[in-house]
Amino acid sequence: xxxxxxxxxxxxxxxxxxxxxxxxxxxxDHIVKWPAAFGDxxxxxxxxxxxxxxxxxxxxxxxxxxxxxxxxxIPGKLQNVAESAIDFVEQQIVLPAIGPDGMRYxxxxxxxxxxxxxxxxFEVIPTAHMPANARMAGPAMLALLALVMFVGxxxxxxxxxxxxxxxxxxxxxxxxxxxxxxxxxxxTFLIRPFSLAVRLFANMLAGxxxxxxxxxxxxxxxxxxxxxxxxxxLSFPMLxxxxxxxxxxxxxxxxxxxxxxxxxxxxxxxxxx
Numbered sequence: 057x058x059x060x061x062x063x064x065x066x067x068x069x070x071x072x073x074x075x076x077x078x079x080x081x082x083x084x085d086h087i088v089k090w091p092a093a094f095g096d097x098x099x100x101x102x103x104x105x106x107x108x109x110x111x112x113x114x115x116x117x118x119x120x121x122x123x124x125x126x127x128x129x130i131p132g133k134l135q136n137v138a139e140s141a142i143d144f145v146e147q148q149i150v151l152p153a154i155g156p157d158g159m160r161y162x163x164x165x166x167x168x169x170x171x172x173x174x175x176x177x178f179e180v181i182p183t184a185h186m187p188a189n190a191r192m193a194g195p196a197m198l199a200l201l202a203l204v205m206f207v208g209x210x211x212x213x214x215x216x217x218x219x220x221x222x223x224x225x226x227x228x229x230x231x232x233x234x235x236x237x238x239x240x241x242x243x244t245f246l247i248r249p250f251s252l253a254v255r256l257f258a259n260m261l262a263g264x265x266x267x268x269x270x271x272x273x274x275x276x277x278x279x280x281x282x283x284x285x286x287x288x289x290l291s292f293p294m295l296x297x298x299x300x301x302x303x304x305x306x307x308x309x310x311x312x313x314x315x316x317x318x319x320x321x322x323x324x325x326x327x328x329x
Contacts, residue, residue, distance in 0.1 A: 088191065088264070093107075105188055112178075123139075145162060145166045155326075161321055168198065168201075169313070172310035173307055175187060175188030176305075179260065186264060189260045195256040199250070202248075206323070209321050210324030214327055217327070223240050224237060255309070255313075256313055266302075273291045274292045
């Protein structure tokens with residue numbers, strides 16, 4: 057896909073007489089799969105999603121490095137923005153979800169949130185039009201990282217007592233453990249990471265499809281010579297409104313992912329609470 061105009065041409069919005077009329081959209085594969093730049097068909101293939109993910113990793117790293125490289129007592133603009141960003145993660149994620157003990161996880165949660173946010177923002181960046189997390193691989197790896205983190209934290213700070221508390225909740229009659237324990241295994245070690253990944257993936261994929269749909273619709277209706285051109289007056293404002301909405305969704309999904317990861321770390325750090 058070489059851009060929305062090229063996609064519009066390939067979709068062939070057939071409004072001209074003799075073409076059957078109507079708007080024809082492609083299968084989902086046409087807007088979520090990208091050809092590999094190299095390594096096509098291999099597990100190490102590198103395509104547009106890989107490039108966006110790489111940028112999402114490098115941009116926050118460079119930003120925080122430049123902001124903190126020559127930190128001053130009276131911060132400049134860049135340092136002030138970076139400190140505000142870290143303070144946001146501390147005050148809105150770490151302290152409410154984990155408490156003062158969670159400050160050691162502040163760097164990881166900050167990196168996670170900004171990696172997801174930058175990757176999501178490519179959904180609304182012209183010429184990109186694709187969030188990195190609209191493919192399941194990225195959210196799945198992030199969810200696996202969250203799983204390793206909260207299980208590792210639980211075992212490190214509570215030993216096998218963490219597993220005991222997680223699998224055999226106190227106060228439950230012993231006879232019910234045959235039912236409760238399998239449920240706890242599923243909910244804690246499978247459903248938690250699965251829901252994290254699916255929530256991020258589904259929201260970003262839905263937003264991507266929505267923006268592509270209205271973008272292509274606006275382009276094709278604007279270029280048509282039929283009376284359907286009148287509908288472009290409605291489709292373009294809707295595109296603008298949905299784009300603004302996706303700005304919010306991009307940040308919100310990054311925040312929710314980091315917050316839930318912090319909640320799971322907090323529950324592993326203090327299993328009896």
